Amino acid sequence: xxxxxxxxxxxxxxxxxxxxxxxxxxxxxxxxxxxxxxxxxxxxxxxxxxxxxxxxxxxxxxxxxxxxxxxxxxxxxxxxxxxxxxxxxxxxxxxxxxxxxxxxxxxxxxxxxxxxxxxxxxxxxxxxxxxxxxxxxxxxxxxxxxxxxxxxxxxxxxxxxxxxxxxxxxxxxxxxxxxxxxxxxxxxxxxxxxxxxxxxxxxxxxxxxxxxxxxxxxxxxxxxxxxxxxxxxxxxxxxxxxxxxxxxxxxxxxxxxxxxxxxxxxxxxxxxxxxxxxxxxxxxxxxxxxxxxxxxxxxxxxxxxxxxxxxxxxxxxxxxxxxxxxxxxxxxxxxxxxxxxxxxxxxxxxxxxxxxxxxxxxxxxxxxxxxxxxxx
Amino acid sequence: xxxxxxxxxxxxxxxxxxxxxxxxxxxxxxxxxxxxxxxxxxxxxxxxxxxxxxxxxxxxxxxxxxxxxxxxxxxxxxxxxxxxxxxxxxxxxxxxxxxxxxxxxxxxxxxxxxxxxxxxxxxxxxxxxxxxxxxxxxxxxxxxxxxxxxxxxxxxxxxxxxxxxxxxxxxxxxxxxxxxxxxxxxxxxxxxxxxxxxxxxxxxxxxxxxxxxxxxxxxxxxxxxxxxxxxxxxxxxxxxxxxxxxxxxxxxxxxxxxxxxxxxxxxxxxxxxxxxxxxxxxxxxxxxxxxxxxxxxxxxxxxxxxxxxxxxxxxxxxxxxxxxxxxxxxxxxxxxxxxxxxxxxxxxxxxxxxxxxxxxxxxxxxxxxxxxxxxxxxxxxxxxxxxxxxxxxxxxxxxxxxxxxxxxxxxxxxxxxxxxxxxxxxxxxxxxxxxxxxxxxxxxx
Numbered sequence: 001x002x003x004x005x006x007x008x009x010x011x012x013x014x015x016x017x018x019x020x021x022x023x024x025x026x027x028x029x030x031x032x033x034x035x036x037x038x039x040x041x042x043x044x045x046x047x048x049x050x051x052x053x054x055x056x057x058x059x060x061x062x063x064x065x066x067x068x069x070x071x072x073x074x075x076x077x078x079x080x081x082x083x084x085x086x087x088x089x090x091x092x093x094x095x096x097x098x099x100x101x102x103x104x105x106x107x108x109x110x111x112x113x114x115x116x117x118x119x120x121x122x123x124x125x126x127x128x129x130x131x132x133x134x135x136x137x138x139x140x141x142x143x144x145x146x147x148x149x150x151x152x153x154x155x156x157x158x159x160x161x162x163x164x165x166x167x168x169x170x171x172x173x174x175x176x177x178x179x180x181x182x183x184x185x186x187x188x189x190x191x192x193x194x195x196x197x198x199x200x201x202x203x204x205x206x207x208x209x210x211x212x213x214x215x216x217x218x219x220x221x222x223x224x225x226x227x228x229x230x231x232x233x234x235x236x237x238x239x240x241x242x243x244x245x246x247x248x249x250x251x252x253x254x255x256x257x258x259x260x261x262x263x264x265x266x267x268x269x270x271x272x273x274x275x276x277x278x279x280x281x282x283x284x285x286x287x288x289x290x291x292x293x294x295x296x297x298x299x300x301x302x303x304x305x306x307x308x309x310x311x312x313x314x315x316x317x318x319x320x321x322x323x324x325x326x327x328x329x330x331x332x333x334x335x336x337x338x339x340x341x342x343x344x345x346x347x348x349x350x351x352x353x354x355x356x357x358x359x360x361x362x363x364x365x366x367x368x369x370x371x372x373x374x375x376x
Numbered sequence: 377x378x379x380x381x382x383x384x385x386x387x388x389x390x391x392x393x394x395x396x397x398x399x400x401x402x403x404x405x406x407x408x409x410x411x412x413x414x415x416x417x418x419x420x421x422x423x424x425x426x427x428x429x430x431x432x433x434x435x436x437x438x439x440x441x442x443x444x445x446x447x448x449x450x451x452x453x454x455x456x457x458x459x460x461x462x463x464x465x466x467x468x469x470x471x472x473x474x475x476x477x478x479x480x481x482x483x484x485x486x487x488x489x490x491x492x493x494x495x496x497x498x499x500x501x502x503x504x505x506x507x508x509x510x511x512x513x514x515x516x517x518x519x520x521x522x523x524x525x526x527x528x529x530x531x532x533x534x535x536x537x538x539x540x541x542x543x544x545x546x547x548x549x550x551x552x553x554x555x556x557x558x559x560x561x562x563x564x565x566x567x568x569x570x571x572x573x574x575x576x577x578x579x580x581x582x583x584x585x586x587x588x589x590x591x592x593x594x595x596x597x598x599x600x601x602x603x604x605x606x607x608x609x610x611x612x613x614x615x616x617x618x619x620x621x622x623x624x625x626x627x628x629x630x631x632x633x634x635x636x637x638x639x640x641x642x643x644x645x646x647x648x649x650x651x652x653x654x655x656x657x658x659x660x661x662x663x664x665x666x667x668x669x670x671x672x673x674x675x676x677x678x679x680x681x682x683x684x685x686x687x688x689x690x691x692x693x694x695x696x697x698x699x700x701x702x703x704x705x706x707x708x709x710x711x712x713x714x715x716x717x718x719x720x721x722x723x724x725x726x727x728x729x730x731x732x733x734x735x736x737x738x739x740x741x742x743x744x745x746x747x748x749x750x751x752x753x754x755x756x757x758x759x760x761x762x763x764x765x766x767x768x769x770x771x772x773x774x775x776x777x778x779x780x781x782x783x784x785x786x787x788x789x790x791x792x793x794x795x796x797x798x799x800x801x802x803x804x805x806x807x808x809x810x811x812x813x814x815x816x817x818x819x820x821x
Contacts, residue, residue: 043480043481043483043486044481046486047481047485047486047487051481051485051488066488067484067485067488068488068503069502069503069525090488090489090504090527091489091503091504091505091527091529091558092488092503092504092527093502093525093556095525119527119558120527121525121527121556121596123524123525123556156558156598156600158556158558158596158598160555160556160595160596179598179600179621179623181595181596181597181598181619181620181621182596183555183595183596183619197621197623197639197641197659198621199618199619199620199621199638199639201595201617201618201619214639214641214657214659214677215639215657216618216638216639216656216657218618231677232657232659232675232677232693232695233657233675234618234656234657234674234675249695250675250677250693250695250713251675251693252674252675252692252693267713268693268695268711268712268713268729268731269693269711270692270693270710270711286731287711287713287729287730287731287749288711288729289710289711289728289729304749305729305730305731305747305748305749305767306729306747307728307729307746307747322767323747323748323749323765323767323785324747324765325728325746325747325764325765340785341765341767341783341785341803342765342783343747343764343765343782343783358803359783359785359801359803359818360783360801361782361783361800361801363764363782374801374803374816374818374819375801375816375818376801376816
């Protein structure tokens with residue numbers, strides 16, 4: 001027993017010690033210690049988003065925000081390489097250092113989706129010599145999306161001074177740019193599926209989208225506004241088309257050296273050019289007006305309720321014209337195969353030249369119509 | 377690591393039972409397990425074969441007695457187990473993997489923007505600013521921007537002026553050329569009022585948001601969700617270029633122009649002395665002014681302009697819009713579609729191309745155009761419709777011709793005292809009231 005006497009004494013101590021070991025797995029009592037009292041918000045609760053500094057690579061989904069103006073000396077300012085990212089520039093600027101030639105303000109990796117970029121500025125130092133020559137340091141592209149991105153939304157952003165594009169997302173309907181402005185970029189100001197309430201000024205090419213609404217694009221060498229469907233927009237260019245589209249509604253395009261408006265279908269739109277056609281509508285134009293000094297006022301296949309005016313060429317040149325008015329100073333007012341309910345005007349010249357005319361009238365000059373019906 | 381202790385205990389128990397621990401007290405077995413686990417060595421640290429030695433209980437206890445006089449060993453072992461307990465609670469390596477990094481956000485990270493809590497406030501550095509309270513000035517400007525790349529979030533607060541006579545700007549662009557500025561979410565206000573006759577007076581700012589350098593160049597300036605009211609000379613004046621945008625602007629009671637910008641959308645400008653909205657593109661907006669045209673632009677869509685002494689809407693393209701004027705044209709445009717122009721003393725609509733449109737006037741022509749289709753014009757003393765070509769339309773006048781045109785097709789005229797339709801060529805037409813005066817008639821009586 002003597003040998004075990006001490007062991008008997010030690011047993012409680014050992015179990016006490018083992019009790020300590022056991023307590024580390026019990027995780028405490030499940031009973032609440034008391035009623036829940038008032039809680040304070042933590043700083044993380046106040047701003048749960050992740051602050052980022054530049055250069056940054058975003059690899060995890062989440063909400064991120066900029067906390068200061070940042071300068072980029074090489075590569076990209078922010079690279080997004082994952083889906084489901086909300087990036088708030090928070091009113092700050094991603095700026096290229098003067099020595100930077102290339103790189104991106106924000107670059108979105110290939111085949112990503114559900115990305116929002118908003119509220120800030122991307123600034124480079126590229127300038128335009130006024131003739132379409134862009135030079136100086138700056139990003140290649142302000143916001144660039146690689147590959148087949150989807151559900152990308154860029155809004156409330158300004159981009160300027162880039163060597164190539166301002167905002168370039170690609171042509172898919174889920175790529176949206178809204179309420180953004182771009183100026184002085186060497187190529188397209190904005191490229192996206194839907195471009196809405198944006199302006200691109202002093203760009204190599206203005207705005208290029210599948211659908212463009214309430215936008216203004218001003219270009220030096222390329223198209224002012226280019227898209228599939230363009231609504232309520234203004235495009236202007238020195239050397240390129242003012243507006244180029246498949247379908248336009250309520251648009252105005254003007255150009256110095258090229259056609260003011262080029263479209264397949266046009267409704268309630270106007271085009272102006274000095275050296276080329278005012279409007280060239282491939283198929284049908286309705287409620288349109290084209291004006292040119294040296295080219296055709298309105299060139300189209302089917303014209304309904306349109307007006308064309310030209311100084312040196314035909315006011316309207318079409319295949320079928322109805323309810324139209326063509327005016328020319330030195331050429332034919334209205335030229336068409338078939339024309340009905342229309343009026344031509346050319347002082348001391350041919351007001352309307354057509355094969356078949358129905359209920360037409362020469363306001364000034366005389367008509368040259370082979371087959372006349374319902375008219376004198 | 378938290379599971380290491382139990383695993384070791386379990387493993388030790390199994391291994392020990394496979395040997396020769398049958399019949400021994402459990403207490404002793406546990407003690408032996410402690411030795412097996414290497415948690416303690418009752419004989420010191422010189423012998424590594426202690427497990428074998430412990431097979432002999434007598435020897436074990438002898439060692440215990442020799443090493444732990446007066447049961448100190450037991451206390452030591454218990455203490456050691458408590459240390460193990462603590463180690464289990466730590467549940468990780470005690471050696472840090474590296475220097476501690478930042479784990480908490482700083483207040484600057486929570487709100488990195490610069491607060492503006494006094495006026496006048498001059499911004500000379502690019503950055504993001506926000507209003508921290510309502511600001512009132514007795515004279516002069518409230519906020520002056522003298523840097524590029526500036527964002528001001530008015531944060532729902534207001535900039536107010538009590539200047540008498542009116543002076544200064546709510547937000548002033550202080551350089552001739554400024555680029556990349558955004559102002560949003562707030563109010564700029566004064567106490568200018570209208571006496572109901574178009575005379576504005578009171579105290580406040582001269583301009584709500586404007587450049588001090590008229591004719592200067594603002595680029596990439598965007599204003600959104602800002603309310604401006606009670607200013608003596610102008611509401612939001614950004615210039616007529618295409619590089620400025622206003623969205624969600626609410627401007628009222630301005631002794632001059634309301635909004636002047638490149639693109640204006642979703643805005644409302646009321647009770648302005650001169651032009652309410654002057655922009656390249658106007659969409660989904662309302663303008664109301666006394667003089668100079670309520671809405672002026674290249675392209676107008678889905679908008680409404682009301683003016684007393686000047687045109688309601690004056691633009692190149694007008695689409696789905698409504699223009700109203702007391703003394704001049706309701707709408708002046710080059711092309712007009714699905715729109716309505718109403719005037720008392722001027723034309724209802726004056727355009728080159730009119731489609732699906734309605735004009736109404738008391739004293740002058742209701743719908744004046746080069747070509748019109750699906751048009752409707754009603755006038756008391758002027759033409760209902762005056763055009764070169766009219767098709768599928770209706771023109772009515774009380775004291776003048778219903779429709780006057782070179783060519784009229786498939787249309788109806790109405791006149792009480794003049795010709796229902798006055799034209800050179802009529803085809804498929806009818807006089808609803810009065811008689812037609814058509815030189816060449818076809819397909820009609």
